Amino acid sequence: MTPEMVSELGRQAIETTLIIATPILGLCLVVGLAVSVFQAMTQLNEATLTFVPKVLAVFVAIIFFLPWMLGVLTSFMTQVFLNIPLYGQ
Numbered sequence: 001m002t003p004e005m006v007s008e009l010g011r012q013a014i015e016t017t018l019i020i021a022t023p024i025l026g027l028c029l030v031v032g033l034a035v036s037v038f039q040a041m042t043q044l045n046e047a048t049l050t051f052v053p054k055v056l057a058v059f060v061a062i063i064f065f066l067p068w069m070l071g072v073l074t075s076f077m078t079q080v081f082l083n084i085p086l087y088g089q
Helices: 003-042 047-082
Strands: none
Touching: 003 047
């Protein structure tokens, strides 16, 4: 296995991780900004008001995006497993 193959496999793994994490992190960002705007308008400084909506948004995002995430991970791992003979050289 050459250093180029290792770096390419690592790049693909990081890229796949970022692609999978982006929808969940983006939704969490939007919910956090919405809660922050709501807190600024109402002057409520309750810690659970920021925590609970973000946790619920993450759970909903995981349920909604799970089939797509599994598809991306499955295709990546299929590619890795099919290229094992190339890695051994």
